[in-house]
Amino acid sequence: MKQFEFPEISRILTPILARHGGDASRLLQVLLEVQDVCHFIPSEAIDLIAAHFGVPRVNVEGVVGFYSFLSTRPVGEYRLLFSGNITDQMLGKDELMQYLCNKLWVEPGKVSEDGLVSIGSTSCTGMCDQGPAALINGWPLTKLDHNRLDLIAELIRSRKPVADWPAMLFEVVDNIHRGDVLLGQPFEPGAAIRATLARGAKETLVEVDKSNLRGRGGAGFKTASKWSLCHAAIAEEDGGVICDVGGHPERFIVCNADEGEPGTFKDRVLLNSYADLVFEGMTVGARVVGASKGFLYLRGEYRYLLQQLEAVLKRRREAGLLGETILGQADFSFDIEIHLGAGAYICGEESALIESLEGKRGRPRNRPPFPVTSGYKGRPTVVDNVETFACAAKIAEKGAAWFAAIGTAQSTGTKLISVSGDVARPGIYEYPFGVTVSQILDDCGAEGRPYAVQVSGPSGTTISWKEFDRKIAFEDLPTAGALMVFRRKRDLFQVAQNFADFFAHESCGFCTPCRVGTELQKKIMSKIASGYGTASDLEELKRLGHILKTMSHCGLGSSAANPVLDILEKFPDMVESKLKAFAFKPAFDLDGALATARTITGRDDDWAHL
Amino acid sequence: MSKTITIDELAVPFKEGQTIMDAALAAGVYIPHLCHNPEFKPHGSCKLCTVNVNGRNVASCTLPAVEGQQVLSDIEELNADRLALTQMLFVEGNHLCPACEKTGNCQLQAVAYYLGMMSPHYNHFYPQREADASHHDVMLDRNRCIYCELCVRASREVDGKNVFGLSGRGIKTLLVVNSASGLLGDTDLAVTDKAVQVCPTGAILIKRHGYAVPIGQRVFDHITIKDVQTGGGDE
Ligand SMILES: Cc1cc2nc3c(=O)[nH]c(=O)nc-3n(C[C@H](O)[C@H](O)[C@H](O)COP(=O)(O)O)c2cc1C
Ligand code: SF4
Ligand code: SF4
Ligand code: FES
Ligand code: FES
Helix, strand or coil: CCCCCHHHHHHHHHHHHHHHCCCHHHHHHHHHHHHHHHCCCCHHHHHHHHHHHCCCHHHHHHHHHHCCCCCCCCCCCEEEEEECCHHHHHCCHHHHHHHHHHHHCCCCCCECCCCCEEEEEECCCCCHHHCCCEEECCEEECCCCHHHHHHHHHHHHCCCCHHHCCHHHHCCCCCEEECCCCCCCCCCCCHHHHHHHHHCHHHHHHHHHHHCCECCCCCCCEHHHHHHHHHHHHHHHCCCCCCCCCCEEEEEEEEEECCCCCCCCHHHHHHHHCHHHHHHHHHHHHHHHCEEEEEEEECHHHHHHHHHHHHHHHHHHHCCCCECCHHHCCCCCEEEEEEECCCCHHHHCHHHHHHHHCCCCCCCCCCCCCCCCCCHHHCCEEEEEHHHHHHHHHHHHHCHHHHHCCECCCCECEEEEEEEECECCCEEEEEECCCEHHHHHHHCCECCCEEEEEECCCCCEEEEHHHCCCEECCCCECCCCEEEEEECCCCHHHHHHHHHHHHHHHCCCCCHHHHHHHHHHHHHHHHHHCCCCCHHHHHHHHHHHHHHHHHCCCHHHHHCCHHHHHHHHHCHHHHHCCCCCCCCCCCCCHHHHHHHHHHHHCCCCHHHCC | CCEEEEECCEEEEECCCCEHHHHHHHCCCCCCCCCCCCCCCCCCCCCCCEEEECCEEEECCCCECCCCCEEECCCHHHHHHHHHHHHHHHHHCCCCHHHCCCCCCCHHHHHHHHCCCCCCCCCCCCCCCCEECCCCCEEEEHHHCCCCCHHHHHHHHCCCCCCEEEECCHHHCEEEECCCCCCHHHCCCCCCCHHHHCCCCCCEEECCCCCCCCCCCCHHHHCCHHHHHHCCCCC
16 A cells, blocks of 8 residues: 655645645645545645645545545555446346455455455446446446456456556447437537527526526526526625626536436436537526626536536637637626536535535535525525526527427426436437326336336435326426336335435435434334334334424435335335334344354254244 | 514514524523524534424524514424434434533533433444543543534634534544644644533533532533523523
């Protein structure tokens, strides 16, 4: 194991720190690079980084401890993290991980003795349509099987740098099976900005308002309301000067590309093949609210997209679509900076995301104030989902009436659905809102008889086959875009348990109900899974569900019981079949404890079985 | 004309900028709380102070009071939920009250009494947490930490030092101190610091002061936390 001495660590750090400058908001970006080079964040590095940014050491340590992809102890030179979503699990993830561990002589979650390799699990990496998936030193591996793992084991043993591994291991495909107005129609970069400038900022806000566009990130807040609140926040400070377009230095546009909800991968596809549309939507938003600076918060799992996204930004700057005097408009400058996440689902929550952008632990803020009035660095900030910005660009280009004619009255436009699980054609499907679940199941070739569908990921809703005629729409089944399909005979209890583990792993730990409640929920689910559950445990789960829902600080905690409560309500047989008959049974396994004593004493008589 | 909110049918006046908790405490209305201390900016992590405002649950220590709010606080459902949260705080740490120097002065213990906690209800987690006796005058026992961040806030805002902070995430959250060794003795903490005075539990204790006040004569041995924190009890 490499131990870094002070001179060497400062030699490594100096160029990194110089490149990022002195603003403490770059802290997380610096730590990601150090982790990359050193395979951990050495204590000396924490001191140097703290001194560089002028923040207390304890804050830097707190940031390192918060994010899954950072560590204060060395991980393997090759760090392989298997995606732990239920879809990966159904494709054999557990067995594959054990297979690779055996081949490389390493225990899951540990580092090999020579420090060469560590293998573990991570939350959904957003490759559910081409799993089982994993990350090797942050780079996505897809479609894993025994052959590929044999090859990977060989590459690791021969210490081949990851950059030189065969490209086919890293192949990520879009899998678009149905395109509509976003994915199926061409878009000319600059068209939406031109239309916005021609129409005027105020009038564009009116268009977005009339289009009835609602946020695609889950909550479904009306986009125009958010934009005008953000605009009004400054106008108020400025003494009522409305619509002073021209790039106010103190308003921010943030694109939420954290896409951490397991089973969701549509933003991955938008950013891979439709980045212009997304950046254009951000630029339109900037013109409307009067922002001159934007951020794309890209989840760490998607950092393989970073280089090509930077290239798109560069091309847009060269084309006059970004930077100073956009399209020759003297009072319009706007630029976009990309920030990487580091393995924390909570950073998709908008106020936690802003904390993370500021280089801090991703802890949701107290509200009010909301980000639209006090966001990034305390300034008015709009946070919108990737797909929302793509829609906004289309609306700016083609107008409100065109957009509002698609979908339903309350849910206008289209929705990208990420389909995975027991289907013949997993991938991306774009539908007008109002499409039924059964239509989607037909189109994607749901296998056998689909039995249950998880809509909008673990924090969404589990629906049974009886509900397949329900519609994807804010007024019926709202969704951030995930649709995971489970055929008959799938163990739905295992599904709910996987989700309970996910929430416990991702709780930020700030508030009591979620920090302790998600862990209690995980423990009870595990007790039931190992055959020690009783009816009283089900009552306990419902009680915990109530506390999580009603007492939590943010949406993570308040939705963490959804999958458990849904399965208890809709598939009680799936749970009850796992229970012991007793009304109560302690988690403590008396028989198991006595087994050791029996072995030692060599007794197996009746009195040795209490 | 002063503005008012209603807490459990009682009209409570408030000034602009006050939270529901501020208004309640000023009026002598007790809402159970652990991470809140009127001397510091509201934090909102323990959630014991959750009340129902116009049908929605919110943390009363962080929500600004607004004219006409109908607040429910001292009701059966909320007290049962607060009790559950308190039990959660007990089982996630290692709280051996009879062996703790803070017993009788501990707010966690006092809130538990107030809410009628008879057992921890949940299975204990028995986490491995480290105690730190490296400082000359101050003892840090993480087994009793409830992550209220009062020490963090006091050190930063009053002492100007940043001795404490949180690291980790979720149930693996942990209290860390500002030194490369990770030891309290290597920080610039002084026994006179505000950070040493604010811990609601027995996680931060001053050395060589143990049992200066005998058990049985401590703050909460005679007066409930409700009366202590609202200045009531002696009428
Ligand atoms: C735990 C949690 C995770 C979230 N993750 C995401 C995410 O990955 N992407 C996203 O766009 N919104 C996410 N959200 C919703 C955001 O807080 C926010 O509502 C959204 O970005 C607003 O954008 P929109 O109005 O365009 O939907 C999450 C919310 C919570 C509570
Ligand atoms: S609900 Fe959970 S994730 Fe949200 S603040 Fe509380 S502990 Fe953190
Ligand atoms: S040590 Fe005490 S004051 Fe500090 S966070 Fe823990 S419980 Fe709160
Ligand atoms: S006192 Fe309000 S959340 Fe702790
Ligand atoms: S008496 Fe229980 S923590 Fe101190």
